[in-house]
Amino acid sequence: MSSNVPCHICAAPVQEFFDFGRQPLSDAFLPADADLGQEFFFRLAVGVCESCTMVQLMEEVPRNRMFHEAYPYHSSGSAYMREHFENLAKQLLSTELTADDPFIVELGCNDGVMLNVIAGHGVRHLGVEPSGGVADVAAAKGVRVRKSFFEESVAKEILAADGQADVVYAANTLCHIPYMDSILAGVRTLLKPTGVFVFEDPYLGDIVERTSFDQIYDEHFFFFTARSVQEMARRNGLELVDVERLSVHGGEVRYHLAPAGRRSPSEAVAALVAEEERRDLAGLGTLREFGDKVMKIREDLTALLEKLRAEGRTVVGYGATAKSATVTNLCGIGPDLVPFICDTTPAKQGRLSPGTHIPVKEPSAFSGDYPDYALLFAWNHAEEIMAKEQGFREAGGKWILYVPDVHVV
Numbered sequence: 554m555s556s557n558v559p560c561h562i563c564a565a566p567v568q569e570f571f572d573f574g575r576q577p578l579s580d581a582f583l584p585a586d587a588d589l590g591q592e593f594f595f596r597l598a599v600g601v602c603e604s605c606t607m608v609q610l611m612e613e614v615p616r617n618r619m620f621h622e623a624y625p626y627h628s629s630g631s632a633y634m635r636e637h638f639e640n641l642a643k644q645l646l647s648t649e650l651t652a653d654d655p656f657i658v659e660l661g662c663n664d665g666v667m668l669n670v671i672a673g674h675g676v677r678h679l680g681v682e683p684s685g686g687v688a689d690v691a692a693a694k695g696v697r698v699r700k701s702f703f704e705e706s707v708a709k710e711i712l713a714a715d716g717q718a719d720v721v722y723a724a725n726t727l728c729h730i731p732y733m734d735s736i737l738a739g740v741r742t743l744l745k746p747t748g749v750f751v752f753e754d755p756y757l758g759d760i761v762e763r764t765s766f767d768q769i770y771d772e773h774f775f776f777f778t779a780r781s782v783q784e785m786a787r788r789n790g791l792e793l794v795d796v797e798r799l800s801v802h803g804g805e806v807r808y809h810l811a812p813a814g815r816r817s818p819s820e821a822v823a824a825l826v827a828e829e830e831r832r833d834l835a836g837l838g839t840l841r842e843f844g845d846k847v848m849k850i851r852e853d854l855t856a857l858l859e860k861l862r863a864e865g866r867t868v869v870g871y872g873a874t875a876k877s878a879t880v881t882n883l884c885g886i887g888p889d890l891v892p893f894i895c896d897t898t899p900a901k902q903g904r905l906s907p908g909t910h911i912p913v914k915e916p917s918a919f920s921g922d923y924p925d926y927a928l929l930f931a932w933n934h935a936e937e938i939m940a941k942e943q944g945f946r947e948a949g950g951k952w953i954l955y956v957p958d959v960h961v962v
Contacts, residue, residue, distance in 0.1 A: 558600065558611050561731050561774075562785050565604035569611055570837060571844035573597040576882050577907035578614065579770040579875035584904055585912070592908070597879070599769055599776070605784040606835035608757055608776040610769075613731045616683075616702065633937050635666055637801050638724070642670035645720055649749055650676055655719045658711060658743060660703045660736075660752075661726030665691025672696050679711060704732065708739030717745040725802065728754040728775045737789035741812065750791065750810040757781075758834055759804025763957045766847040766883075767876035767930075768803065777806065778834055779825040786810050795819045803933040803956070846958075851884045853959035858890040858928075867924040868953070870894030871938065872931025873901045873913045880930065880955065882908040891928055895919040923948040932956050 558567045576597035583592065598611040650657060655676055662668050662680025664687045671678045672695055680698040682688040688698045701707055711718075721740050730736055740750045755768045757776040769776070783793045794816040795809035806825075833839050861868055870877065873896035880886065887909045894906060894913050901913045919927070923945050929935060929952050939952065952962045 560602035562607045563605040567600040569600040570840040579878040581907045582901045582904040607781040614771045638667040649720045657720040658718045660723040663687045665694045665696035668696045669694045704735040705739040708742045718743045721750045723752040727752045731774045753807040756806040761843050764846045765803045765956045767879045770879045868926040869924045871927045874930045877930035878907045928953045
Protein backbone atom coordinates (compact mmCIF):
# COMPACT_ATOMS: atom_id res chain seq x y z
CA MET A 554 0.00 0.00 0.00
CA SER A 555 1.12 3.55 -0.65
CA SER A 556 2.05 5.82 2.21
CA ASN A 557 2.18 9.54 2.76
CA VAL A 558 5.39 9.16 4.75
CA PRO A 559 8.20 11.11 3.04
CA CYS A 560 11.63 9.55 2.65
CA HIS A 561 14.13 10.70 5.29
CA ILE A 562 16.79 11.00 2.58
CA CYS A 563 15.06 12.60 -0.43
CA ALA A 564 11.45 13.35 0.69
CA ALA A 565 9.89 11.19 -2.07
CA PRO A 566 7.02 8.83 -1.09
CA VAL A 567 7.89 5.69 0.86
CA GLN A 568 5.99 2.52 -0.05
CA GLU A 569 5.31 0.18 2.86
CA PHE A 570 5.98 -3.52 2.22
CA PHE A 571 5.77 -5.25 5.63
CA ASP A 572 4.16 -4.56 9.01
CA PHE A 573 5.52 -6.35 12.10
CA GLY A 574 2.67 -4.97 14.16
CA ARG A 575 2.81 -3.65 17.70
CA GLN A 576 6.39 -3.82 19.03
CA PRO A 577 8.15 -2.62 22.19
CA LEU A 578 11.51 -0.89 22.50
CA SER A 579 13.92 -3.72 21.72
CA ASP A 580 16.39 -3.00 24.54
CA ALA A 581 13.87 -1.96 27.19
CA PHE A 582 14.24 -4.96 29.50
CA LEU A 583 11.82 -4.46 32.38
CA PRO A 584 12.34 -4.87 36.13
CA ALA A 585 10.54 -7.96 37.44
CA ASP A 586 8.16 -5.72 39.45
CA ALA A 587 7.52 -3.22 36.63
CA ASP A 588 4.08 -1.80 35.89
CA LEU A 589 3.59 -3.60 32.58
CA GLY A 590 0.76 -1.27 31.66
CA GLN A 591 3.25 1.57 31.23
CA GLU A 592 5.36 -0.19 28.58
CA PHE A 593 5.97 1.80 25.37
CA PHE A 594 4.87 0.26 22.07
CA PHE A 595 4.93 1.48 18.48
CA ARG A 596 4.04 0.13 15.02
CA LEU A 597 7.09 -1.49 13.43
CA ALA A 598 6.60 -1.30 9.68
CA VAL A 599 9.15 -1.01 6.90
CA GLY A 600 9.01 0.58 3.45
CA VAL A 601 11.12 1.52 0.44
CA CYS A 602 11.55 4.95 -1.13
CA GLU A 603 10.17 5.17 -4.67
CA SER A 604 13.03 7.46 -5.72
CA CYS A 605 16.34 6.89 -3.91
CA THR A 606 15.49 3.24 -3.00
CA MET A 607 16.37 3.68 0.70
CA VAL A 608 14.60 1.07 2.85
CA GLN A 609 13.49 2.56 6.16
CA LEU A 610 11.05 2.33 9.04
CA MET A 611 7.67 3.99 8.60
CA GLU A 612 7.63 5.39 12.15
CA GLU A 613 10.44 7.03 14.09
CA VAL A 614 10.92 6.21 17.78
CA PRO A 615 12.24 9.16 19.85
CA ARG A 616 16.01 8.67 20.20
CA ASN A 617 16.06 9.43 23.93
CA ARG A 618 13.82 6.42 24.53
CA MET A 619 16.40 4.10 22.96
CA PHE A 620 19.84 5.53 23.80
CA HIS A 621 20.33 6.60 27.40
CA GLU A 622 22.35 6.04 30.58
CA ALA A 623 21.08 2.48 31.04
CA TYR A 624 21.60 1.33 27.40
CA PRO A 625 22.68 -2.31 27.94
CA TYR A 626 24.62 -3.32 24.81
CA HIS A 627 28.42 -3.61 25.09
CA SER A 628 30.42 -4.12 21.89
CA SER A 629 33.20 -5.86 23.84
CA GLY A 630 30.85 -8.63 24.97
CA SER A 631 31.82 -10.90 22.07
CA ALA A 632 35.41 -12.09 21.54
CA TYR A 633 34.66 -12.30 17.81
CA MET A 634 33.54 -8.67 17.71
CA ARG A 635 36.52 -7.52 19.78
CA GLU A 636 38.82 -9.11 17.21
CA HIS A 637 36.81 -7.53 14.37
CA PHE A 638 37.22 -4.01 15.77
CA GLU A 639 40.87 -4.51 16.70
CA ASN A 640 41.62 -5.56 13.12
CA LEU A 641 39.73 -2.55 11.77
CA ALA A 642 41.71 -0.21 14.04
CA LYS A 643 44.99 -1.69 12.81
CA GLN A 644 43.82 -1.33 9.20
CA LEU A 645 42.99 2.36 9.70
CA LEU A 646 46.31 2.97 11.48
CA SER A 647 48.21 1.58 8.50
CA THR A 648 46.17 3.26 5.76
CA GLU A 649 44.26 6.43 6.70
CA LEU A 650 45.96 7.52 9.94
CA THR A 651 49.54 7.86 8.67
CA ALA A 652 49.88 11.66 8.33
CA ASP A 653 51.48 13.88 10.95
CA ASP A 654 49.27 14.12 14.05
CA PRO A 655 46.26 12.20 12.61
CA PHE A 656 42.82 12.53 14.20
CA ILE A 657 39.88 10.10 14.16
CA VAL A 658 36.32 10.62 15.43
CA GLU A 659 34.02 7.65 16.08
CA LEU A 660 30.25 8.14 16.13
CA GLY A 661 28.66 5.80 18.66
CA CYS A 662 31.92 4.48 20.12
CA ASN A 663 30.04 2.33 22.67
CA ASP A 664 32.48 0.92 25.25
CA GLY A 665 35.55 2.02 23.28
CA VAL A 666 36.46 -1.38 21.86
CA MET A 667 37.89 0.10 18.63
CA LEU A 668 39.22 3.44 19.93
CA ASN A 669 41.03 1.67 22.75
CA VAL A 670 43.41 0.23 20.13
CA ILE A 671 43.78 3.66 18.48
CA ALA A 672 44.52 5.26 21.86
CA GLY A 673 47.12 2.59 22.56
CA HIS A 674 49.04 3.82 19.51
CA GLY A 675 49.00 7.39 20.78
CA VAL A 676 46.75 8.66 17.98
CA ARG A 677 44.43 11.62 18.67
CA HIS A 678 40.85 10.43 18.85
CA LEU A 679 37.37 11.26 20.11
CA GLY A 680 34.37 9.03 20.65
CA VAL A 681 30.92 10.61 20.48
CA GLU A 682 28.54 8.42 22.47
CA PRO A 683 25.06 9.40 23.77
CA SER A 684 24.59 6.36 26.02
CA GLY A 685 26.26 7.45 29.25
CA GLY A 686 26.84 4.04 30.81
CA VAL A 687 28.86 2.59 27.94
CA ALA A 688 30.61 5.96 27.44
CA ASP A 689 31.84 5.73 31.05
CA VAL A 690 33.22 2.24 30.34
CA ALA A 691 35.13 3.63 27.35
CA ALA A 692 36.49 6.54 29.39
CA ALA A 693 37.67 4.15 32.10
CA LYS A 694 39.82 2.44 29.44
CA GLY A 695 41.53 5.74 28.65
CA VAL A 696 39.43 6.54 25.58
CA ARG A 697 38.53 10.21 25.11
CA VAL A 698 34.74 10.42 24.96
CA ARG A 699 32.14 13.13 24.51
CA LYS A 700 28.69 12.21 25.85
CA SER A 701 26.28 13.49 23.22
CA PHE A 702 24.42 12.66 20.05
CA PHE A 703 26.38 13.59 16.91
CA GLU A 704 24.89 16.23 14.64
CA GLU A 705 26.09 19.23 12.65
CA SER A 706 26.29 21.59 15.64
CA VAL A 707 28.39 19.06 17.60
CA ALA A 708 30.69 18.61 14.59
CA LYS A 709 31.35 22.36 14.53
CA GLU A 710 32.26 22.31 18.23
CA ILE A 711 34.65 19.38 17.69
CA LEU A 712 36.20 21.17 14.71
CA ALA A 713 36.81 24.30 16.78
CA ALA A 714 38.44 22.30 19.58
CA ASP A 715 40.36 19.61 17.69
CA GLY A 716 40.60 20.58 14.03
CA GLN A 717 39.67 18.47 11.02
CA ALA A 718 39.57 14.67 11.10
CA ASP A 719 41.39 12.25 8.83
CA VAL A 720 38.74 9.63 9.54
CA VAL A 721 35.17 9.67 10.83
CA TYR A 722 34.05 6.15 11.64
CA ALA A 723 30.80 4.51 12.76
CA ALA A 724 29.88 0.86 13.35
CA ASN A 725 26.26 -0.25 13.72
CA THR A 726 25.38 3.36 14.44
CA LEU A 727 24.50 5.22 11.25
CA CYS A 728 21.51 2.97 10.52
CA HIS A 729 20.08 4.06 13.91
CA ILE A 730 19.84 7.75 13.00
CA PRO A 731 16.85 9.15 11.04
CA TYR A 732 18.22 12.74 10.80
CA MET A 733 20.83 11.84 8.18
CA ASP A 734 21.12 15.32 6.65
CA SER A 735 22.50 16.74 9.92
CA ILE A 736 24.83 13.75 10.38
CA LEU A 737 26.34 14.02 6.91
CA ALA A 738 26.58 17.80 7.11
CA GLY A 739 28.52 17.26 10.34
CA VAL A 740 30.78 14.68 8.70
CA ARG A 741 31.44 17.04 5.79
CA THR A 742 32.25 19.85 8.23
CA LEU A 743 34.66 17.70 10.21
CA LEU A 744 36.50 15.80 7.47
CA LYS A 745 39.71 17.00 5.86
CA PRO A 746 39.37 17.31 2.06
CA THR A 747 41.57 14.20 1.89
CA GLY A 748 39.67 12.42 4.67
CA VAL A 749 37.24 9.51 4.60
CA PHE A 750 34.00 8.60 6.36
CA VAL A 751 33.88 4.84 7.02
CA PHE A 752 30.77 3.15 8.38
CA GLU A 753 29.48 -0.41 8.62
CA ASP A 754 25.91 -1.53 9.13
CA PRO A 755 23.62 -4.49 8.39
CA TYR A 756 23.23 -4.98 4.64
CA LEU A 757 19.75 -5.20 3.13
CA GLY A 758 21.05 -7.72 0.58
CA ASP A 759 21.94 -10.18 3.35
CA ILE A 760 18.73 -9.51 5.30
CA VAL A 761 16.64 -10.33 2.23
CA GLU A 762 18.75 -13.30 1.12
CA ARG A 763 18.79 -14.91 4.59
CA THR A 764 15.35 -13.70 5.71
CA SER A 765 17.08 -12.35 8.82
CA PHE A 766 13.99 -10.31 9.64
CA ASP A 767 14.97 -9.77 13.28
CA GLN A 768 17.52 -7.22 12.07
CA ILE A 769 14.46 -4.98 11.72
CA TYR A 770 13.67 -3.33 15.07
CA ASP A 771 13.30 0.13 16.59
CA GLU A 772 17.02 0.99 16.70
CA HIS A 773 17.59 0.11 13.03
CA PHE A 774 15.92 2.89 11.06
CA PHE A 775 17.71 2.53 7.71
CA PHE A 776 18.64 -0.63 5.81
CA PHE A 777 21.42 0.29 3.44
CA THR A 778 22.43 -0.89 -0.02
CA ALA A 779 25.30 0.37 -2.17
CA ARG A 780 22.75 2.04 -4.44
CA SER A 781 20.89 3.88 -1.66
CA VAL A 782 24.14 4.91 0.08
CA GLN A 783 25.46 6.20 -3.24
CA GLU A 784 22.39 8.41 -3.60
CA MET A 785 22.48 9.49 0.06
CA ALA A 786 26.13 10.49 -0.30
CA ARG A 787 25.53 12.38 -3.56
CA ARG A 788 22.82 14.51 -1.99
CA ASN A 789 25.21 15.53 0.79
CA GLY A 790 28.39 16.47 -1.08
CA LEU A 791 30.00 13.07 -0.58
CA GLU A 792 30.77 10.13 -2.84
CA LEU A 793 30.74 6.37 -2.25
CA VAL A 794 34.30 5.31 -3.11
CA ASP A 795 34.60 1.78 -1.73
CA VAL A 796 32.59 -1.10 -0.23
CA GLU A 797 33.63 -4.20 1.71
CA ARG A 798 31.38 -7.16 2.48
CA LEU A 799 31.60 -8.27 6.14
CA SER A 800 30.40 -11.48 7.81
CA VAL A 801 29.69 -9.94 11.24
CA HIS A 802 26.15 -9.58 12.62
CA GLY A 803 24.67 -11.79 9.94
CA GLY A 804 26.10 -9.78 7.03
CA GLU A 805 27.16 -6.16 6.79
CA VAL A 806 28.84 -3.79 4.35
CA ARG A 807 31.57 -1.33 5.25
CA TYR A 808 31.06 1.82 3.17
CA HIS A 809 33.78 4.40 2.46
CA LEU A 810 32.59 7.92 1.65
CA ALA A 811 34.87 10.79 0.63
CA PRO A 812 34.26 14.43 -0.28
CA ALA A 813 32.90 14.45 -3.83
CA GLY A 814 35.58 14.26 -6.52
CA ARG A 815 38.49 13.64 -4.15
CA ARG A 816 38.90 9.88 -4.63
CA SER A 817 38.23 7.48 -7.50
CA PRO A 818 35.55 4.91 -6.69
CA SER A 819 36.81 1.31 -6.59
CA GLU A 820 35.54 -1.37 -8.94
CA ALA A 821 33.85 -2.98 -5.93
CA VAL A 822 31.28 -0.15 -5.82
CA ALA A 823 30.10 -0.65 -9.41
CA ALA A 824 30.11 -4.43 -8.93
CA LEU A 825 27.88 -4.32 -5.84
CA VAL A 826 25.47 -1.80 -7.41
CA ALA A 827 25.21 -4.05 -10.49
CA GLU A 828 24.55 -7.11 -8.30
CA GLU A 829 21.76 -5.24 -6.50
CA GLU A 830 20.20 -4.30 -9.82
CA ARG A 831 20.34 -7.91 -11.02
CA ARG A 832 18.59 -9.04 -7.83
CA ASP A 833 16.03 -6.20 -8.07
CA LEU A 834 16.87 -5.78 -4.39
CA ALA A 835 14.82 -2.63 -3.86
CA GLY A 836 11.90 -3.82 -5.98
CA LEU A 837 8.51 -4.08 -4.27
CA GLY A 838 8.06 -7.62 -5.58
CA THR A 839 11.35 -8.74 -4.01
CA LEU A 840 10.57 -7.05 -0.70
CA ARG A 841 7.01 -8.40 -0.51
CA GLU A 842 8.34 -11.90 -1.19
CA PHE A 843 10.68 -11.35 1.77
CA GLY A 844 7.59 -10.51 3.86
CA ASP A 845 5.93 -13.76 2.80
CA LYS A 846 9.01 -15.70 3.98
CA VAL A 847 8.88 -13.90 7.34
CA MET A 848 5.30 -15.04 7.83
CA LYS A 849 6.29 -18.63 6.97
CA ILE A 850 9.04 -18.50 9.64
CA ARG A 851 6.52 -17.18 12.18
CA GLU A 852 4.15 -20.04 11.39
CA ASP A 853 6.89 -22.71 11.51
CA LEU A 854 8.55 -21.45 14.69
CA THR A 855 5.36 -21.19 16.73
CA ALA A 856 4.24 -24.62 15.47
CA LEU A 857 7.57 -26.18 16.54
CA LEU A 858 7.52 -24.59 19.99
CA GLU A 859 3.90 -25.64 20.59
CA LYS A 860 4.73 -29.20 19.47
CA LEU A 861 7.71 -29.40 21.82
CA ARG A 862 5.60 -28.08 24.71
CA ALA A 863 2.93 -30.69 24.00
CA GLU A 864 5.63 -33.40 24.06
CA GLY A 865 6.85 -32.16 27.46
CA ARG A 866 10.21 -30.98 26.08
CA THR A 867 12.04 -28.10 27.76
CA VAL A 868 13.02 -25.09 25.64
CA VAL A 869 14.89 -21.99 26.80
CA GLY A 870 16.09 -18.92 24.95
CA TYR A 871 19.78 -18.16 24.48
CA GLY A 872 20.87 -14.53 24.09
CA ALA A 873 18.56 -11.69 25.18
CA THR A 874 19.43 -9.69 22.10
CA ALA A 875 17.73 -6.51 20.93
CA LYS A 876 16.58 -8.32 17.80
CA SER A 877 14.93 -11.09 19.83
CA ALA A 878 12.14 -8.60 20.61
CA THR A 879 11.07 -8.63 16.97
CA VAL A 880 10.91 -12.44 16.95
CA THR A 881 9.12 -12.96 20.26
CA ASN A 882 6.57 -10.21 19.69
CA LEU A 883 5.85 -11.07 16.04
CA CYS A 884 5.46 -14.77 16.91
CA GLY A 885 3.73 -14.30 20.27
CA ILE A 886 6.43 -16.25 22.13
CA GLY A 887 6.01 -15.77 25.88
CA PRO A 888 7.01 -17.66 29.06
CA ASP A 889 4.44 -20.36 28.25
CA LEU A 890 6.61 -21.48 25.30
CA VAL A 891 10.05 -20.26 26.45
CA PRO A 892 10.21 -20.07 30.29
CA PHE A 893 13.40 -17.99 30.33
CA ILE A 894 16.26 -16.58 28.26
CA CYS A 895 19.85 -16.86 29.50
CA ASP A 896 22.23 -13.99 28.82
CA THR A 897 25.71 -12.92 29.95
CA THR A 898 24.81 -9.22 30.27
CA PRO A 899 24.41 -8.39 34.00
CA ALA A 900 22.17 -5.38 33.20
CA LYS A 901 19.58 -7.69 31.62
CA GLN A 902 19.64 -10.48 34.20
CA GLY A 903 16.67 -10.59 36.58
CA ARG A 904 14.60 -8.52 34.18
CA LEU A 905 11.81 -9.31 31.69
CA SER A 906 12.09 -9.29 27.92
CA PRO A 907 10.34 -6.40 26.14
CA GLY A 908 6.72 -6.97 25.23
CA THR A 909 6.44 -10.69 25.93
CA HIS A 910 7.96 -10.56 29.46
CA ILE A 911 10.13 -13.69 29.41
CA PRO A 912 12.47 -13.70 32.44
CA VAL A 913 16.17 -13.22 31.68
CA LYS A 914 18.59 -15.31 33.76
CA GLU A 915 22.33 -15.64 34.08
CA PRO A 916 24.17 -18.40 32.12
CA SER A 917 24.32 -20.71 35.13
CA ALA A 918 20.56 -21.24 34.76
CA PHE A 919 21.29 -22.79 31.36
CA SER A 920 24.27 -24.97 32.28
CA GLY A 921 23.03 -26.00 35.72
CA ASP A 922 20.29 -28.19 34.29
CA TYR A 923 20.45 -28.30 30.50
CA PRO A 924 17.15 -28.01 28.60
CA ASP A 925 16.24 -30.28 25.72
CA TYR A 926 16.34 -27.38 23.24
CA ALA A 927 17.79 -23.86 23.14
CA LEU A 928 16.21 -21.22 20.90
CA LEU A 929 19.24 -19.26 19.68
CA PHE A 930 18.30 -15.57 19.42
CA ALA A 931 21.99 -14.62 19.10
CA TRP A 932 22.24 -16.64 15.87
CA ASN A 933 24.80 -14.21 14.40
CA HIS A 934 27.25 -15.52 17.04
CA ALA A 935 26.23 -19.16 16.51
CA GLU A 936 29.71 -20.52 15.84
CA GLU A 937 31.22 -18.83 18.88
CA ILE A 938 28.32 -19.82 21.16
CA MET A 939 28.09 -23.44 20.03
CA ALA A 940 31.84 -23.88 20.51
CA LYS A 941 31.50 -22.51 24.04
CA GLU A 942 28.48 -24.67 24.89
CA GLN A 943 29.86 -28.11 24.02
CA GLY A 944 28.44 -29.46 27.30
CA PHE A 945 24.90 -28.72 26.10
CA ARG A 946 25.47 -30.73 22.93
CA GLU A 947 27.13 -33.59 24.85
CA ALA A 948 24.11 -33.72 27.17
CA GLY A 949 21.90 -34.28 24.12
CA GLY A 950 20.76 -30.69 23.72
CA LYS A 951 19.68 -29.30 20.35
CA TRP A 952 19.69 -25.76 18.99
CA ILE A 953 16.66 -24.16 17.33
CA LEU A 954 17.46 -21.53 14.69
CA TYR A 955 15.09 -19.54 12.52
CA VAL A 956 17.48 -17.92 9.98
CA PRO A 957 17.21 -18.49 7.04
CA ASP A 958 14.35 -20.82 8.05
CA VAL A 959 13.28 -22.79 11.09
CA HIS A 960 15.63 -25.72 11.67
CA VAL A 961 17.08 -27.81 14.50
CA VAL A 962 20.80 -28.60 14.80
